[in-house]
Amino acid sequence: ILVTPPQSALILTAAIVGAETTRAQTPHLPITARELADEAARCRDAGASVVHLHVRNPDGSPSQSRALFAEAIAAIHEKTDVIVQTSTGGAVGMGVDERAQPLLCSPEMATLNCGTLNFGDGIFDNTRPLIRDMAARIRAGGSVAELECYEVGHIHEALSLVAEGLLAEPLHFQFVLGVPGGIAAREDVLRFMITQIPQGATWGVAAVGRHQRPMTELAMQLGGHARVGLEDNIYLDKGVLAEGSAPLVARAAAFARSVGREVVEPDRARQLLGIRP
Ligand code: KMH
Numbered sequence: 197i198l199v200t201p202p203q204s205a206l207i208l209t210a211a212i213v214g215a216e217t218t219r220a221q222t223p224h225l226p227i228t229a230r231e232l233a234d235e236a237a238r239c240r241d242a243g244a245s246v247v248h249l250h251v252r253n254p255d256g257s258p259s260q261s262r263a264l265f266a267e268a269i270a271a272i273h274e275k276t277d278v279i280v281q282t283s284t285g286g287a288v289g290m291g292v293d294e295r296a297q298p299l300l301c302s303p304e305m306a307t308l309n310c311g312t313l314n315f316g317d318g319i320f321d322n323t324r325p326l327i328r329d330m331a332a333r334i335r336a337g338g339s340v341a342e343l344e345c346y347e348v349g350h351i352h353e354a355l356s357l358v359a360e361g362l363l364a365e366p367l368h369f370q371f372v373l374g375v376p377g378g379i380a381a382r383e384d385v386l387r388f389m390i391t392q393i394p395q396g397a398t399w400g401v402a403a404v405g406r407h408q409r410p411m412t413e414l415a416m417q418l419g420g421h422a423r424v425g426l427e428d429n430i431y432l433d434k435g436v437l438a439e440g441s442a443p444l445v446a447r448a449a450a451f452a453r454s455v456g457r458e459v460v461e462p463d464r465a466r467q468l469l470g471i472r473p
């Protein structure tokens with residue numbers, strides 16, 4: 197069923213905290229800068245070259261505060277050379293100025309969410325003007341964008357941004373599958389999404405909950421990159437909490453190697469993603 201990977205090098209991203217996962221759901225969620233840095237370092241050791249980063253207030257609630265991001269990024273860089281990719285999605289309901297705050301830290305990478313969708317019971321609002329505004333802010337901060345696509349139309353919107361001169365190639369797509377209200381986490385869906393991106397673009401898969409393992413493993417077999425971690429899924433196996441994101445990264449890395457992929461270090465990932473040192 198599978199395509200021979202055209203490209204052996206594989207980038208594993210660890211989504212270590214997110215905005216929705218709570219300590220009530222799992223005691224293994226990192227919250228403070230020190231916890232985030234420790235977790236980032238563990239994930240790096242397990243094979244991650246990118247950490248997708250959100251931050252939390254001390255009470256655990258989601259935040260996009262520049263100061264909290266600055267503290268977390270500094271703590272992470274003190275411990276490890278992993279690429280930090282800051283969220284510009286934040287949590288459902290946040291406005292653009294709040295969401296854009298981490299860009300003021302000039303992270304190496306940042307997400308660009310490419311369309312609005314129902315996100316669980318809320319609306320993840322990414323109007324076309326907001327997307328263009330955020331793309332400009334990402335550029336101004338000198339960050340490389342990762343294009344978060346929760347629907348096929350979001351891919352087409354990203355291509356419109358390229359046509360408008362608002363996005364520089366090479367493009368890095370993240371297909372986020374299985375969000376309640378978004379596109380389904382299914383093999384036929386992923387195969388179709390891959391056909392929609394231009395030559396030279398890279399792509400990866402993130403998938404929610406029980407879909408994380410099968411869909412990221414499929415992506416790795418199809419030549420894509422993969423994101424795992426507690427932002428998207430808290431379980432290692434049915435009913436067994438993952439003790440942080442690192443065990444999920446370690447399992448993904450082992451799978452990647454088992455299908456002939458080379459799990460890359462951060463500096464190689466920087467080259468592949470067009471991040472200038
Ligand atoms: N928390 C979600 C509503 C991103 O990081 O850019 C959006 C999100 C996407 O997590």
Ligand code: ZN
Nearest residue numbers: 214283285427
């Ligand atoms: Zn996120």
